[in-house]
Amino acid sequence: MNLHLIRHTSLDIPSGICYGQSDVDVSANFEAECATLATKLTAIKFDAVYTSPLMRCTKLAQALNLSTVHIDERLKELHFGDWEMQAWNSIPRDVFDTWANDYANLTPPNGESFSQLHARAKSFTEEVSIHSSGKSIAVVTHGGVIRAILAEVLNMPLKGLFRIVIDHASVTHISFNDTVPSIHFVNR
Helix, strand or coil, X not given: CEEEEEECCCECCCCCECCCCCCCCECCCHHHXXXXXXXXXXXXXXXXXEECXXXXXXXHHHHHCCCCEEECHHHCCCCCHHXXXXXXXXXXXXXXXXXXXXXXXXXXXXXXXXXXXXXXXXXXXXXXXXXXXXXEEEEEECHHHHHHHHHHHHCCCCCCHHHCCCCCCCEEEEECCCCCCEEEECCC
């Protein structure tokens, strides 16, 4: 299976806002970013497309028109709970620092840990790979989910994953054709 992880385009939200699973819309640059992405994907015939149910992903999956689109809840971004739609700098520093030092295991108030997101992403990847041997699959999702899948493929600890930058409107390609998965590129 060839998995092409596509991060959604830029968003219509001021910088410095925590948005996670909030249903934020795409920016005014959507059409241009979508056209650039379509060019990156033009040589690939996709057998299926899976997307997060959040509007920034479903709009992109539909606009790219690569194949039949399947919505999967497991592809949502990290749930930041009470921090959703709050300015990062308005979160009390000591509370944020405690979470940031162990985000793999700790949750924001009423949110989820990165380990929980990782489990969702791993479950999705395992299920799709069982049914998609030899197929090309597009996944329109979020930076956190892409990082979690990369961590699984690389056998990396979850701590430190936010050091990996996943650009808006980028593609990451992983193949699962052998016993050991291979990362072909990130952020193309």
